[in-house]
Amino acid sequence: MGPVKTVKSDELALRLVDEAGRILSAEGPAALTLRRLAQTVGISTMPVYTLFGDKRGLLSAMYRDGYRRLGDALRTAGEGVDDPLLALLDIGHAYRATALANAHLYDLMFGRPDPAFEPGPEAQEVADAAYRPLVDGVRRCVDAGLMTGGEAERIAFHLWSVSHGMVSLELAGLQRSHPAQAYDEAMVFSATPFLV
Amino acid sequence: MGPVKTVKSDELALRLVDEAGRILSAEGPAALTLRRLAQTVGISTMPVYTLFGDKRGLLSAMYRDGYRRLGDALRTAGEGVDDPLLALLDIGHAYRATALANAHLYDLMFGRPDPAFEPGPEAQEVADAAYRPLVDGVRRCVDAGLMTGGEAERIAFHLWSVSHGMVSLELAGLQRSHPAQAYDEAMVFSATPFLV
DNA sequence: TTCGGGGAATAACACTGTTATAGTCGAGTG
DNA sequence: CACTCGACTATAACAGTGTTATTCCCCGAA
Structure with a gap:
């Protein structure tokens, strides 16, 4: 994997963690759904798995x-x-x-x-x-x-x-x-x- | 509702709360499923709703x-x-x-x-x-x-x-x-x- | 005995996490 | 410049969840 892509990926990872924390603090753990998170960020659910491997990885x-x-x-x-x-x-x-x-x-x-x-x-x-x-x-x-x-x-x-x-x-x-x-x-x- | 039925219901409610606590302590919250709980107690999932109204009620x-x-x-x-x-x-x-x-x-x-x-x-x-x-x-x-x-x-x-x-x-x-x-x-x- | 009603079982619905499949875009080579 | 290859993405399918609508049965009263 090239370095540029990892930078992009790191950026996306940061945005995902940030938005996930916002959702969690605003509406509680029940609202923290991968589909919901992906939709608000504007991507599909798959990048979450490629970046964190799992929902546990995101958490x-x-x-x-x-x-x-x-x-x-x-x-x-x-x-x-x-x-x-x-x-x-x-x-x-x-x-x-x-x-x-x-x-x-x-x-x-x-x-x-x-x-x-x-x-x-x-x-x-x-x-x-x-x-x-x-x-x-x-x-x-x-x-x-x-x-x-x-x-x-x-x-x-x-x-x-x-x-x-x-x-x-x-x-x-x-x-x-x-x-x-x-x-x-x-x-x-x-x-x-x-x-x- | 007759008193006998409520006694029976209370008994079942106690058993449900007890078994749910056992499952929770033994295998964690992810294992505490209504179907799983009902199966181990030997009933369907419906009595849980009639007794507690909700999973939140059980919790x-x-x-x-x-x-x-x-x-x-x-x-x-x-x-x-x-x-x-x-x-x-x-x-x-x-x-x-x-x-x-x-x-x-x-x-x-x-x-x-x-x-x-x-x-x-x-x-x-x-x-x-x-x-x-x-x-x-x-x-x-x-x-x-x-x-x-x-x-x-x-x-x-x-x-x-x-x-x-x-x-x-x-x-x-x-x-x-x-x-x-x-x-x-x-x-x-x-x-x-x-x-x- | 018959009838009525409340609770239980079954199955369906919308949703979740997860994964397999397919598609798409860009980079590197002839 | 055309092409192929490969990684990453979106789409869709799968198993399982809470919840609910429907059906059914059984128990008690008339």
């Missing part, structure tokens, strides 16, 4: 793209803030914001929609890369002498777990009132054991 | 049943332990155990598999009833003077969120090592800000 690409976007959001949120603790708070807010912005993609990333959709070690890599900014933010706090009580990775994973739990419960509709305020409180509570 | 019944089972597990775990803090730990362990025991049902309860599958206020009620034992356990600790720093409901929701986050990340395959130990640590960390 896997969306999965990776979602983690990539999440990582970008966390990274840009962490940059530009001098106070390491405030940067950590901004990262937490960015996490919730991006999760709420496209809830169905979040479901795809953290749920297992299909038994054949195994995350695999590659998925673990993209997830690690996505929450790397959080680890860096925690490490900044540790290096600045603001946090202690464990390795940065462990603390970061705990913070991630709390944020994810709050957002997940909120998305599931199991949050009685003032979700934003409850999220802020949870962030403070989860960081408390590690503050000096 | 909704499974949803409620899952929360009911979760609530039972938490309640039985909380009873029989004198030390309120140890009871809280047992509740947390029971939460993780039941979640891991039937992961796909957990997905159904905390994810939104279908856009038309709105949890609604009724779902919020069953969820509240399910984690009521946790609230009671926290209240016991507060009343015993072992915890403080907020209302029992707020503290319980925070603990729930942490447990749910840890279990959810573990189920998503995003846990590097020793998930049980990490879960225990997270429980301690999440309770630390409230211990006297």
Whole structure:
């Protein structure tokens, strides 16, 4: 295969992943049909198979793209803030914001929609890369002498777990009132054991 | 409609929900087909529609049943332990155990598999009833003077969120090592800000 | 016994993912 | 420049899904 064609193909693949994410976030997983997707993009259903091999392949690409976007959001949120603790708070807010912005993609990333959709070690890599900014933010706090009580990775994973739990419960509709305020409180509570 | 028929129908409904949960946990959501379910139970697909009206109705019944089972597990775990803090730990362990025991049902309860599958206020009620034992356990600790720093409901929701986050990340395959130990640590960390 | 009605079985419909078949367009060669 | 070859595409067919219309049967009441 020539290089020009692959460029074209990559372009089409990007457009497909993008439009699929739009459909998924707008109308839910039931509306994400290969025929529907192909029609809105203006092609047939076959290119999806030549590009991704399968619908699972498309979902896997969306999965990776979602983690990539999440990582970008966390990274840009962490940059530009001098106070390491405030940067950590901004990262937490960015996490919730991006999760709420496209809830169905979040479901795809953290749920297992299909038994054949195994995350695999590659998925673990993209997830690690996505929450790397959080680890860096925690490490900044540790290096600045603001946090202690464990390795940065462990603390970061705990913070991630709390944020994810709050957002997940909120998305599931199991949050009685003032979700934003409850999220802020949870962030403070989860960081408390590690503050000096 | 006569009472006898409703009893029979209720029996069949229970069997359907039970077998559907078994199929879901064993082979995933893709295997949960109405024809498959009807065949294994030994009936046609029609009774499913007369009993639940829809596949969404069946999923909704499974949803409620899952929360009911979760609530039972938490309640039985909380009873029989004198030390309120140890009871809280047992509740947390029971939460993780039941979640891991039937992961796909957990997905159904905390994810939104279908856009038309709105949890609604009724779902919020069953969820509240399910984690009521946790609230009671926290209240016991507060009343015993072992915890403080907020209302029992707020503290319980925070603990729930942490447990749910840890279990959810573990189920998503995003846990590097020793998930049980990490879960225990997270429980301690999440309770630390409230211990006297 | 007869009749009526509610639920169940069968089969049809529209739709899905997937695949086999056929067609079409462009690039490389004589 | 004509031609052939090959990859990629669209069309259509296949198996299977949720759902529904039709038919049928069986059980209870008059």
